[in-house]
Amino acid sequence: MSPCLFYTDPAAGFAFLLEAFGLEKRVVREVDGRVVDAQAGIGPCTVIVGQARDEARFRPASRLPAVHVGVMVAVEDVDAYFRHVEEAGAVIEYLPRDMSYGLREYGARDLKGNLRFFASRLTG
Known part of the structure; x- marks a missing residue:
């Protein structure tokens, strides 16, 4: 599965994922010089970033x-x-x-309030 996160400014959301959460850049699609969607990931996992809109189904988490x-x-x-x-x-x-x-974890939010949990398996 690949979660899709919607940002009012997809470029800023994507940049934050790369910088703060250490995801690697995979795909960036631009229209007229603006990022409209992008993909980043860790290992086999991918996160998709899209453009938030005022439609109920595409609102950013902060709203x-x-x-x-x-x-x-x-x-x-x-x-x-x-x-x-x-x-x-x-x-x-x-x-x-x-x-x-069985996990050691913490929770963090990105710049628009999307919640992330990061975890490692406990051993022993």
Whole structure:
């Protein structure tokens, strides 16, 4: 599965994903010099960025009354990844912690309020 995130400024949203969350650039489609959609990823996982609109089905997360979806990203070292994301200015929802379901994870939001969970499997 590939989550689709909608931003009022897809170029800024995409740049934030690359910088703050360390995703790699895969595809960028521009029309008249403006980013209209793009793809970034980590390993086999891809996130698609699109243009938000005022239509109900394409509003950015910051305009919704509640969290509507979260994206879980598996990383090798969740604590190291956390330090990078925090330094890049992401809004930290909760600090890294061991969860009862076998993951060490934390939550962070991007510049438009999309929620991300980053986790590593606990060993032992």
